[in-house]
Amino acid sequence: MPENKQHPVFTPFTLPSGLTLKNRVVKAAMEENLAEADLTPSQVLKNLYSEWAKGGCGLIITGNVMVDHLAMTGPGGLALEQKTDITAFAELSRLAQQNDCKIVMQINHPGRQVFKKMGGKALSASDIALNMGKHSHYFAQPKAMDKSEIYDVIARFTHTAQQAEKAGFNGVQIHAAHGYLLAQFLSPLTNKRNDEWGGSLENRARLLREITKSVKAHCSERFSVSVKLNSADFQRGGFEPSDAQAVVDMLSALKVDFVELSGGSYEAPAMQGQTGDERSLAREAYFLEFAKAISEQSNIPIMTTGGISRLEVANKVISSGVALVGIATALAFQPNLVNSWQTQPMHNPLMPRVTFKDKTLAGLATMALVKRQLRRLGEGKHVKANASAIFTIISDQIRAAKLTKRYRKRFAKELN
Numbered sequence: 001m002p003e004n005k006q007h008p009v010f011t012p013f014t015l016p017s018g019l020t021l022k023n024r025v026v027k028a029a030m031e032e033n034l035a036e037a038d039l040t041p042s043q044v045l046k047n048l049y050s051e052w053a054k055g056g057c058g059l060i061i062t063g064n065v066m067v068d069h070l071a072m073t074g075p076g077g078l079a080l081e082q083k084t085d086i087t088a089f090a091e092l093s094r095l096a097q098q099n100d101c102k103i104v105m106q107i108n109h110p111g112r113q114v115f116k117k118m119g120g121k122a123l124s125a126s127d128i129a130l131n132m133g134k135h136s137h138y139f140a141q142p143k144a145m146d147k148s149e150i151y152d153v154i155a156r157f158t159h160t161a162q163q164a165e166k167a168g169f170n171g172v173q174i175h176a177a178h179g180y181l182l183a184q185f186l187s188p189l190t191n192k193r194n195d196e197w198g199g200s201l202e203n204r205a206r207l208l209r210e211i212t213k214s215v216k217a218h219c220s221e222r223f224s225v226s227v228k229l230n231s232a233d234f235q236r237g238g239f240e241p242s243d244a245q246a247v248v249d250m251l252s253a254l255k256v257d258f259v260e261l262s263g264g265s266y267e268a269p270a271m272q273g274q275t276g277d278e279r280s281l282a283r284e285a286y287f288l289e290f291a292k293a294i295s296e297q298s299n300i301p302i303m304t305t306g307g308i309s310r311l312e313v314a315n316k317v318i319s320s321g322v323a324l325v326g327i328a329t330a331l332a333f334q335p336n337l338v339n340s341w342q343t344q345p346m347h348n349p350l351m352p353r354v355t356f357k358d359k360t361l362a363g364l365a366t367m368a369l370v371k372r373q374l375r376r377l378g379e380g381k382h383v384k385a386n387a388s389a390i391f392t393i394i395s396d397q398i399r400a401a402k403l404t405k406r407y408r409k410r411f412a413k414e415l416n
């Protein structure tokens, strides 16, 4: 179609696993905090996925789903384990596959990025606590994992992936970015181990490699297994672009279906356009330069996410040789963005702008505004891009406190 030549983002793409996407736009992972008390998808969450499928993107990546119900990124999150009843997950995957859309479940272990108030496990490569300045006390002190805990985590990722396949998902994405457990192993700032799981990059990447191998060995060949990786963690002495290139090569050897490149962590939220060191990011498509360089040097499809909301920019990403373009915030404020671009290529979604000076608070407010919008979409309410940031932060804190209480009550016997 002539339109596709003009807009490379609308061309289909077949991943190495054989999964064909009708276009290059991927709804990137956004944790929604819309689980039921048993940590499975609620009706509101299912409605939200239905909206995205109808809205025209080629692939949906779910918000992160935990592999351990005692290690949660936050209250209201999802967990899928060996014994979980998959009925609600299966319904969600069915709704997300309307309109020829595909769905991949992002699977995650938070490691040390867990709130003290939630209780549960705080594990990491080493016992280095999160440094969030005056906000550090909200996070738990992690314990360095012993070998049996490492093997337990490998088994958990594998079980979650098997359950996702049973529930009808087209694949899983292993979350190794944004400072969560696998990123903690990858980064020399958080991995000070001197056994085979630490030291050289080869060793620091071992946990990610072992999980990838195990998931691929226990799921069918046509099940898509991808990885979300930081192009850098944007902290001095941390995981660098050259490390990312080397890890992509390792993942390519393991026949991973694609790698999504992002960046940053709670400490340095580059995925939100903020960096913790002297490097600055592009105003739009933050990680495009890294993604382009990595795409040129590897034969694995690359996706990049961060700061993309305009068709012109999405087209630029694809034209530069990057296979897939990930969009998160813009698809929260306009789930049918891709359909709109088909008829109005210049259309830009309205998105919130937070101008707080405290960067941690600004990040929190943005996340809260997006999550509130996700909830509104799932509840069938209209988009509200100009909601008050202060009001939203406060109501988000109240909601989080209620959900934390619900979680602590439900799992009281197992929590510390």
Ligand SMILES: Cc1cc2nc3c(=O)[nH]c(=O)nc-3n(C[C@H](O)[C@H](O)[C@H](O)COP(=O)(O)O)c2cc1C
Pocket: 028, 029, 030, 031, 032, 062, 063, 064, 106, 175, 177, 178, 228, 262, 271, 272, 305, 306, 307, 308, 326, 327, 328, 329, 330, 366, 367, 368, 370, 371
């Ligand atoms: C509310 C919210 C929740 C998020 N949750 C996740 C998540 O669960 N997993 C993940 O990999 N990234 C998560 N992200 C990061 C996005 O996937 C994406 O990398 C980031 O928002 C930058 O893309 P954008 O500029 O299109 O929003 C989240 C972002 C937001 C705003």
